[in-house]
Amino acid sequence: MSVVTxxxxxxxxxRLKRAEGTRTSVMTHVAWAPPQWEAAARKTLAGLExxxxxxxxxxxxxxxxxxGIDVHVDLKCFTVEGTSHEVCSDVIxxxxxxxxxxxxxxxxxxxxxxxxxxxxxxRGLPPWGEPELEQLVDVCDRLVVDSxxxxxxxxxxxxxAKHFDRIAVSDIAWGRAVGWRGRLAAEWPAIKKMRKLSVTxxxxxxxxxxxxxxxxxxxxxxxxxxxxxxxxxxxxxGEAVPPPRGGPPNPSDLLSAELDQFGRDRIYExxxxxx
Amino acid sequence: MSSAQxxxxxxxGLRLRRSADPCAIVVFxxxxxxxxxxxxxxxxxxxxxxxxxxxxGIVGVARTEQTTAQWIAEMKQAIKEHARDELRAxxxxxxxxGMRYVSTDFADAHGEDVVVExxxxxxxKRGTAGNRLYYLAVPPAAFETIxxxxxxxxxxxxxxxxxxxxxxxxxxxxAKRLNEILLAHFxxxxxxxxxxxxxxxxxxxxxxxxxxxxIFEPIWNRQFIDHVQITxxxxxxxxxxxxxxxxxxxxxxxxxxxxxxxxxxxxxxPPIDFTADSVRNEKVKVLKxxxxxxxxxxxxxxxxxxxxxGEEVRGYREExxxxxxxxxxxxxxxxxxxxxxxWADTPFYVRAGKRLARRETTIAxxxxxxxxxxxxxxxxxxxxxxxxLIHVQPDEGVSLAIGxxxxxxxxxIRTVHMDFLYGGAFRTGLPEAYERLILDAMLGDATLFTRxxxxxxxxALVDSIVAAWKRDRPSFPNxxxxxxxxxxxxxxxxxxxxxxxxx
Numbered sequence: 199m200s201v202v203t204x205x206x207x208x209x210x211x212x213r214l215k216r217a218e219g220t221r222t223s224v225m226t227h228v229a230w231a232p233p234q235w236e237a238a239a240r241k242t243l244a245g246l247e248x249x250x251x252x253x254x255x256x257x258x259x260x261x262x263x264x265x266g267i268d269v270h271v272d273l274k275c276f277t278v279e280g281t282s283h284e285v286c287s288d289v290i291x292x293x294x295x296x297x298x299x300x301x302x303x304x305x306x307x308x309x310x311x312x313x314x315x316x317x318x319x320x321r322g323l324p325p326w327g328e329p330e331l332e333q334l335v336d337v338c339d340r341l342v343v344d345s346x347x348x349x350x351x352x353x354x355x356x357x358x359a360k361h362f363d364r365i366a367v368s369d370i371a372w373g374r375a376v377g378w379r380g381r382l383a384a385e386w387p388a389i390k391k392m393r394k395l396s397v398t399x400x401x402x403x404x405x406x407x408x409x410x411x412x413x414x415x416x417x418x419x420x421x422x423x424x425x426x427x428x429x430x431x432x433x434x435x436g437e438a439v440p441p442p443r444g445g446p447p448n449p450s451d452l453l454s455a456e457l458d459q460f461g462r463d464r465i466y467e468x469x470x471x472x473x
Numbered sequence: 474m475s476s477a478q479x480x481x482x483x484x485x486g487l488r489l490r491r492s493a494d495p496c497a498i499v500v501f502x503x504x505x506x507x508x509x510x511x512x513x514x515x516x517x518x519x520x521x522x523x524x525x526x527x528x529x530g531i532v533g534v535a536r537t538e539q540t541t542a543q544w545i546a547e548m549k550q551a552i553k554e555h556a557r558d559e560l561r562a563x564x565x566x567x568x569x570x571g572m573r574y575v576s577t578d579f580a581d582a583h584g585e586d587v588v589v590e591x592x593x594x595x596x597x598k599r600g601t602a603g604n605r606l607y608y609l610a611v612p613p614a615a616f617e618t619i620x621x622x623x624x625x626x627x628x629x630x631x632x633x634x635x636x637x638x639x640x641x642x643x644x645x646x647x648a649k650r651l652n653e654i655l656l657a658h659f660x661x662x663x664x665x666x667x668x669x670x671x672x673x674x675x676x677x678x679x680x681x682x683x684x685x686x687x688i689f690e691p692i693w694n695r696q697f698i699d700h701v702q703i704t705x706x707x708x709x710x711x712x713x714x715x716x717x718x719x720x721x722x723x724x725x726x727x728x729x730x731x732x733x734x735x736x737x738x739x740x741x742x743p744p745i746d747f748t749a750d751s752v753r754n755e756k757v758k759v760l761k762x763x764x765x766x767x768x769x770x771x772x773x774x775x776x777x778x779x780x781x782x783g784e785e786v787r788g789y790r791e792e793x794x795x796x797x798x799x800x801x802x803x804x805x806x807x808x809x810x811x812x813x814x815x816w817a818d819t820p821f822y823v824r825a826g827k828r829l830a831r832r833e834t835t836i837a838x839x840x841x842x843x844x845x846x847x848x849x850x851x852x853x854x855x856x857x858x859x860x861x862l863i864h865v866q867p868d869e870g871v872s873l874a875i876g877x878x879x880x881x882x883x884x885x886i887r888t889v890h891m892d893f894l895y896g897g898a899f900r901t902g903l904p905e906a907y908e909r910l911i912l913d914a915m916l917g918d919a920t921l922f923t924r925x926x927x928x929x930x931x932x933a934l935v936d937s938i939v940a941a942w943k944r945d946r947p948s949f950p951n952x953x954x955x956x957x958x959x960x961x962x963x964x965x966x967x968x969x970x971x972x973x974x975x976x
Contacts, residue, residue, distance in 0.1 A: 283868070283894055376487070383483035414482040443523050465486035 235321035265296030303333025377442025399429030493915035495528035502610035503533025515907035530595030603631030624658020645932035672906030715794025760930035774804030779954030
């Protein structure tokens with residue numbers, strides 16, 4: 199039985215059992231999560247499903263497993279607040295083994311919902327130039343990455359920038375710093391004369407802030423970085439910038455915000471290119 | 474946006490939430506029902522989502538003698554009962570630290586001095602920078618004194634804005650007078666006349682549905698639409714509002730504002746942009762185009778005893794505070810015409826009432842029948858016209874009734890609904906109308922508020938209907954509670970060979 203048949207049959211049976219549930223999707227959400235990212239991917243999705251009802255296709259690639267595809271389908275149903283209506287979305291889990299890890303495009307394409315946008319969340323560092331990445335870039339409308347998950351920065355940004363003309367790119371590290379960018383923007387016009395940016399936080403966040411300032415102010419900005427898990431402090435020429443309101447956003451909210459974006463983010467692209 | 478901001482390259486592409494300037498919010502009527510049920514729960518929800526400015530203070534003004542601490546405790550309880558979110562201690566602590574209460578009679582000029590003092594204190598301690606948002610949730614009798622006092626004492630620093638609750642007058646003349654009082658001290662851009670229906674997501678979605686979807690606008694006219702039905706039905710009675718309701722009736726309580734605004738949004742031309750004046754210019758054109766309905770095109774009613782949701786309920790004349798021979802209307806149905814090129818000869822059947830069979834606000838666009846369905850003879854009753862149904866409340870969403878073939882031999886057609894359920898597609902939780910409106914007023918965006926000329930046109934229509942009513946004495950009650958209104962309302966639409974939508 200083909201993967202598509204298994205999926206459609208499985209979902210059909212589940213829908214029959216939950217005849218009252220309305221099916222709703224606003225997108226197809228493809229998540230590529232190698233074994234070391236599986237737990238994190240599931241956790242993020244758990245917080246996301248209610249906000250973005252979508253057909254979710256979870257791809258768990260493991261080249262070491264025997265060649266083949268294991269299919270598991272589920273319906274995630276939620277009661278609409280204040281009503282008795284139930285709304286259900288499809289969740290399709292595909293475990294790709296052996297050579298199948300190299301051909302995700304052909305597996306995903308027949309499962310996409312026609313006419314709705316397709317977002318691909320790629321966990322970890324994308325394998326630049328490899329067929330799995332190239333194929334998903336070709337079938338998705340938007341590639342969502344989190345460059346703070348990457349090693350080899352800032353070099354990896356150069357590889358990412360090569361994809362800007364092929365697919366819209368979102369970076370969760372970029373979204374995480376939006377509050378700090380707001381604070382820095384509020385320093386205008388004094389910030390025009392800045393020379394040095396000091397950041398305590400993940401390396402990706404620090405690099406992107408520096409790249410943003412370089413590209414927007416059209417000048418060299420020196421970066422001093424102190425590693426930390428969270429983006430904790432930012433200073434301009436030694437002067438601390440007041441932190442944005444509220445605590446750091448959670449991963450589900452960050453991904454959710456990226457899934458609300460459709461076009462290319464030219465400001466982000468310029469920041470990346472200036473690194 | 475100031476020129477300094479527009480020059481700032483760091484703002485480009487920055488997807489920051491709209492944030493309001495620091496300000497002090499002054500709520501007149503701060504111990505009233507509206508404050509407890511709507512205004513303070515909305516302020517709390519805005520605070521929780523960090524949509525209030527960082528530097529904000531709130532002054533509650535009311536006649537009730539109590540201390541600030543007592544009032545804060547009362548508002549905390551109100552938020553627990555009525556807010557859509559759980560009370561979070563840290564958010565409430567931050568918000569309540571900037572709350573002050575002033576007990577005064579609104580007619581007492583000295584009371585205004587105390588308010589001014591509290592505002593100065595907030596400017597100093599909370600950095601509210603002289604910006605003022607006054608919320609007038611007070612009975613009409615207190616309105617003039619408060620507006621005059623505020624106008625005479627307005628500061629030179631910062632901005633001043635006024636949110637004015639309904640009822641905005643009781644006829645065209647009184648509304649004109651209220652506008653004169655307001656405009657003597659404030660400009661139109663500083664006045665925010667609230668109609669909370671406009672803050673509802675589904676009402677705003679009407680604009681999105683019409684103007685963001687290319688498929689609807691070409692057929693949104695007399696050529697393709699047979700008629701429009703708008704229903705604003707409540708199953709509740711008048712609660713404790715007898716004094717107000719006896720004076721107002723459904724025509725002033727709902728028809729004059731919510732219902733006519735829904736007509737305007739349904740019938741308006743596309744605005745050139747989504748700025749306050751562009752949208753309101755188009756709405757006012759519709760209101761000006763409304764043909765005054767003759768007596769035969771308006772039905773009024775009043776409920777008698779009956780059963781609502783299985784419970785026996787009293788008739789209107791038996792409600793506390795209502796005269797036993799009251800002729801106040803609790804139901805209205807009317808056939809309206811928008812006399813313009815788009816809508817000529819297309820009736821808008823509207824109805825609103827208390828103690829109807831269920832709570833429901835809907836706009837139903839009924840399209841013309843298919844001109845020559847080849848299976849008309851065999852399809853029988855199943856072949857109904859398409860209806861686009863906009864559910865404003867409850868079950869917010871849109872559904873389209875289409876004819877579909879019943880599986881099997883033959884060509885049986887049955888009407889099925891394609892549903893878009895708002896809460897299903899966007900599971901972010903719909904904000905309360907008051908949240909959106911208070912935030913917009915803080916931001917100075919008047920798009921979802923009614924302008925003086927809109928109010929004027931709405932009253933002009935109501936006055937003409939009420940004038941005709943003065944000539945006769947109705948035989949009330951004329952409908953049972955828990956039904957869909959008087960039989961005459963059915964006759965009104967049956968005369969045209971149509972019927973109210975089935976519920």
